[in-house]
Amino acid sequence: MDEIIYSNQGDQNFGNPTGGNKKLLVIVLAVVAVLVVGALLYWFLVDRGGEIVNNNPSNNPNNINNMAVDQEALKLQKEIEEKNKVVGKIFLEPVRSEIAKGQEFTVSVMMNTGGVDISAGGVELLFDNTKLEAVKVDNGGSVLTIGAVKTIGEGKVEIIQGQPADGNWKDSDDGFNGERGLLAKVVFRAKVIGEVAVGFNREKSKLIFDDGKGTAMKVEFEEGRYTIK
Incomplete structure (x- = not known):
């Protein structure tokens, strides 16, 4: 097998x-x-x-945008704080005067810009039209060379002047920057014997920063008081 x-x-x-x-x-x-x-x-x-x-804040596009916005906001806040420290003044010359009844006299509207540049200024003067008559407004010698508004109403005179400017409110090479700048002159006629004041509508009387934004500065006012004899 x-x-x-x-x-x-x-x-x-x-x-x-x-x-x-x-x-x-x-x-x-x-x-x-x-x-x-x-x-x-x-x-x-x-x-x-x-x-x-x-997740790195310095490289995240959203965080970069937020940082840019924050920096711009801080810059704007600083500018606002700086502007709030500026106080201008609008005043009349002469502040006091004696005028004979029927006589015409001239009141100059003056501006003190508080050490910064302005691109526009305006006032609304108020007075008792039973005692005074506004005869005319003369803006020929204004430090702000462009006349925008010049009107005479019942008991009020409105004046607005402007000037080409560069948007830099801290310089003094355009607009107006000074302590005694003429806005305009107003000629009044004394109508009756007595005391009369020429004052301001403070809501409509302003000095405008040369900032390109139309920002109004804080303003003090000094009105005029006149004796008509």
Whole structure:
């Protein structure tokens, strides 16, 4: 009877790979390792790093915009505080005078800008029209050369003058910056004997900063009092 011989060569090949199979396995494992390491590096350096960069206030576009807005707001607040310290003055010359009944006399409207530049000035003068008559307004010698408004009404005179300016209220090379600047002159006629005042409508009497924004400064007023004999 023939002897049957069983071969386990296939099992041996399965459990003990040949040299070629070993090389293939090593290559596969190396590729997998490279892919895993690459993925980890990408996550760490790109995705995670990107999050860190975006969370950095100095690089976040929204934060940069907010910082710019905050700086502009601080600059504006500082400018407002500086302007609030400026006090101008509108006054009349002469402040006191005696006039004969029926006589005409001239009152000059003067401006003190408080040491800064203005681009416009205006007043509304108020008076008792039973005692005084406003005859005319003369703005020929005004330090603000452009006459915008010059009207005479019942018991009031309105004057507004302007000047081309550069928007820099701290300079003195345009507009007007000074202690005694003529806005305009008003000629009155004395109608009856007695005391009469020429004052200001304070809501409509203003000096405007040369800031390009039309900002009115704080203003003090000195009215005139006249005796008609």
